[in-house]
Amino acid sequence: STQIQLAARPVGWPKASDFRTVTVELGALQPGQVRVKNEFMSVDPYMRGRMNDVKSYVAPYELDATMLGGAVGRVIESASDDVPVGALVVHAFGWRDVVQEDAAGFRVVEEIPGLASSVYLGMLGMTGLTAYVGLTEIAKLKQGDTVFVSGAAGAVGTAVGQIARLKGARRVIGSAGSAEKVALLTSKYGYDAALNYKDGPVREQLASLATEGIDVFFDNVGGDHLEAALNSFNDGGRAALCGAISAYNTTEPVAGPRNMSNLVTRGLTMKGFTVGNYAEHAPAFYAEMGPWLQNGEVVFDETVVDGIDHAVDAFLGLMRGENVGKMLVRI
Numbered sequence: 001s002t003q004i005q006l007a008a009r010p011v012g013w014p015k016a017s018d019f020r021t022v023t024v025e026l027g028a029l030q031p032g033q034v035r036v037k038n039e040f041m042s043v044d045p046y047m048r049g050r051m052n053d054v055k056s057y058v059a060p061y062e063l064d065a066t067m068l069g070g071a072v073g074r075v076i077e078s079a080s081d082d083v084p085v086g087a088l089v090v091h092a093f094g095w096r097d098v099v100q101e102d103a104a105g106f107r108v109v110e111e112i113p114g115l116a117s118s119v120y121l122g123m124l125g126m127t128g129l130t131a132y133v134g135l136t137e138i139a140k141l142k143q144g145d146t147v148f149v150s151g152a153a154g155a156v157g158t159a160v161g162q163i164a165r166l167k168g169a170r171r172v173i174g175s176a177g178s179a180e181k182v183a184l185l186t187s188k189y190g191y192d193a194a195l196n197y198k199d200g201p202v203r204e205q206l207a208s209l210a211t212e213g214i215d216v217f218f219d220n221v222g223g224d225h226l227e228a229a230l231n232s233f234n235d236g237g238r239a240a241l242c243g244a245i246s247a248y249n250t251t252e253p254v255a256g257p258r259n260m261s262n263l264v265t266r267g268l269t270m271k272g273f274t275v276g277n278y279a280e281h282a283p284a285f286y287a288e289m290g291p292w293l294q295n296g297e298v299v300f301d302e303t304v305v306d307g308i309d310h311a312v313d314a315f316l317g318l319m320r321g322e323n324v325g326k327m328l329v330r331i
């Protein structure tokens, strides 16, 4: 099995020498084990946090050990009745081409005809669920709300805009980092308006697009985006804090929004969340998202990098914004 290990803890932006590729001999299958050939592995922003040796909601990656992450693959050998040969499985043993572990570590997915297995890592997987939980449970989206989404052209963001629209948002505004992404948000993803945060201060750009204010903010970016949202909120506004990617590779302390007093004066609610704590919403999510995908009410993009040898490049590309929709590695 070809596997990618963390060789050194990155300082600031990770570099190639922080990782190493190894070949691991897999022994004979033990009772209860399965062997899975991975088809796609996920690269995700949270993995940057796991490369640091700090206490967080997921354990740090161990040095000189194969990294973990979401992946989807096909069972090629099985010593378990629950997870038979041929089953498509989603699991957390990414960063390798073949994995052999106890069957309990794998979730068999019900395949939807016409959808490639990669969808179970994106729109019908962790990032889709994050968007769904964040909007419905955390931000308590209501009919008629105006919604602002940062990181809108990424895996989570493209899901947020479409779910908001399907759940009755009145106006959906997105932010992304290129003219192409901004155009895609309005032409393909149901956004009413979008801004390029590299074109000028987000606070001013948002104010001009949200002349009647915003009710919900779904934040993937933090920093200036959060400050802009706090400025544009209507009374009783709600923010779901999902991520703060603008700070993941910085070594300096991050400045907070300078206008937090709006929380008081406008009666705002801000709530952070990690999707792992909301797994009980997964069945409701699958029940809605499956049909939305099948009947074309939800569309998606994937940016696919070929070969496990390019997995680190895919991860760095994600952090630089080279993806539209879900960033994936085809194994």
Ligand code: NDP
Binding pocket: 044, 045, 046, 126, 127, 130, 151, 152, 153, 154, 155, 156, 157, 175, 176, 177, 178, 181, 197, 220, 221, 241, 242, 243, 244, 245, 246, 247, 273, 274, 275, 276, 318, 319, 320, 321, 322, 323, 324, 325, 326, 327
């Ligand atoms: P994306 O597909 O959105 O990819 C990351 C994107 O972030 C890039 O494409 C880039 O787009 C943007 N970006 C990078 N640097 C900056 C910056 N300095 N300022 C603004 N945008 C930047 O990734 P995901 O959809 O997987 O994740 C989105 C966010 O959601 C992340 O913050 C992640 O940590 C968080 N997350 C949280 C979860 C939870 O449970 N709370 C679960 C999953 C994800 P651009 O070209 O627009 O800059």
